[in-house]
Amino acid sequence: MKLLIVDDDLLVCQSLQLLLGNEDDLIVMDTAINGQEAIEKCQKEQPDVILMDIQMPIMDGIESTKRIKKQWPHIHIMMLTTFQDEKNIRLALKAGAEGYLLKSASIENMAQQIRALKAGTVILDADVLKRITEPDKMLLEGLTERETDIVELIAQGLSNKEIAEQLFLSVGTIRNMLSVILDKLEIRDRTQLAIYYWQRKNE
Known part of the structure; x- marks a missing residue:
């Protein structure tokens, strides 16, 4: 299974490339540092699954996901981010992402979720799922x-x-x-x- 890792943090890209590359059935074919570069990489060599960060310069992950899914609907996209806010979650899913995992997930868990995503399962981190299924909590103005x-x-x-x-x-x-x-x-x-x-x- 060919993976493309998209993140503007080079350390994240290198770490994931190294760790996920140890899995027998996962091949990290390339990395990209923004959404525009991700589209260019898809044109050259289409991956099976993309791990996509959300906040990046030039083009963010949500816009990139939207364009990639429109042109190559068979490519599976997993949003991989530190953000859990409901707005980003909903925008990512609306753009066509089939999964949303936090970067804090273990490599073992991440690998399992990538396989499940490729098999057609929608993947949502438990904390993320809680965010979008529970009603918004009232926050008093000025308070945490x-x-x-x-x-x-x-x-x-x-x-x-x-x-x-x-x-x-x-x-x-x-x-x-x-x-x-x-x-x-x-x-x-x-x-x-x-x-x-x-x-x-x-x-």
């Missing part, structure tokens, strides 16, 4: 996801100790984060914070 979690638990009436146990953090950490949250939102105390949360929740 973890800070919003704390506000939500406060609004449910939990004490600092109970919140600490649920989030696997120390009581001191929760106390410090609560202080930061109150400062960010310019709110006096946890009671006002709970009121603020439910007002936003019901908007």
